[in-house]
Amino acid sequence: MESLRMQWNDLYRKKLPTMAKARDPAQPKWPVFLDHCFARIVLDNAVGNEKPWTEVVKPPAVKNMSEEQLTNAIALAEKVANGEANLIDLDERSLELRGKTSKIGTKRKAAPERKPDVKPEPKTKKRKADETISKYFMPSPERTKKCTSPTTDDDVKPKSKAVSDLSSTAGKALPDMNVQLHRIASSTTLTPFRKQTLTMLCQVPPGRYSTYQAMSDYITATSHKTCARAIGNAMRNNPFAPEVPCHRILAADGSLGGFGGSWGEDGKHASKKHAILYEEGVRFDSKGKVKGPPFREFHA
Incomplete structure (x- = not known):
């Protein structure tokens, strides 16, 4: 054996x-x-x-x-x-x-994907319904005591400009990701953890989406222990939006997640996030849940 x-x-x-x-x-x-x-x-x-x-x-x-x-x-x-x-x-x-495709008439509840030879991490306290993982492009709120990473706001774009820029990119030529990777690597204000999360965003292709949890799973498995909240905090002030596509990151349950300082389908800028994702080929069902599995093929 x-x-x-x-x-x-x-x-x-x-x-x-x-x-x-x-x-x-x-x-x-x-x-x-x-x-x-x-x-x-x-x-x-x-x-x-x-x-x-x-x-x-x-x-x-x-x-x-x-x-x-x-x-x-x-x-x-x-x-x-x-x-x-x-x-x-x-x-x-x-x-x-696992009920993750449309080939089954009635979807069964998807079983969480677990690493077979790694002990599961202890459960963390659930977030309250009104808490958001990440309020994009907003000044950082009071830091949570756990599962956060230090951030700097020296090169943060104002919220209104970032949201406007993202909405106006639909249908335009895709940015050169090599250029974006150079911008991230050359930054003197980003922490190593923020550089890591923003670099991962550049790997999510147009027409696909990923989640905070998927990103934290990869970092935990290949680098160091982290969690979805820490990923959101690191992405909160994305100075390179919309070229570095944080709009392609959704909530773990497949819902829209945060955008422009609001959360969920009732958020002020939800329609703008939907618009850019739709233009790229991402689709949601009638219940507001994204179709298809999240992108998880991150690599170093």
Whole structure:
């Protein structure tokens, strides 16, 4: 069993992510790049079968899978690496099992995506309904005592100009992200954490969206522990909006989130955020929830 566990860890933690980052021709397209995404896809298909793997095996999977389940997971991962199994099809089926696509007539409640071999973080207190993760382009309010990062306001644009600029960019040529990355890296007033979050924004492509939680998950897994609130605080005063697209970041539940100092569908500038997202190709359903899974393919 120990040999099987080592083989499984090597496949999903090292081999598949390395192949994905190198755009290995074994797959025509690599829809994911992170180890826990590969674990989700393989385990849902090889162990979960007709349900998410977390409903079949208690996390962490590597310690609780049976010999047969480990063997099946390794076999499928090898097929992906050898090009014998289509990763895109497997990913779509995994998302379908979790109720994250429109292929299921009645969506079931999506199971949270968990890293199979990492102990879950302790639960944090829920925010009150009227609290916002981030009030874009507004002067920073009183800092929260926990889960915040220091920010500086030396190069912050006034709210009215930033909101106006963002609304007026719909339908125009896309900014050169290499230029934006240089602006971020060259800033003398941004903290390293703020530079990291703004750099991640440049990776979210037009027509896609991500969430504060997705960004914090990536930083926690690859750099240091953080949370959605800290991400929001770091993005609160985005000096490079709208070229650095913080408008593509939504609330974790798929709702619109904050914009221009207000929150949610009833916010003063909600229609402007909807307009720019619609122009880029992001769609919401009749209940105000965004369609499709969030972008999580962040990379260093």
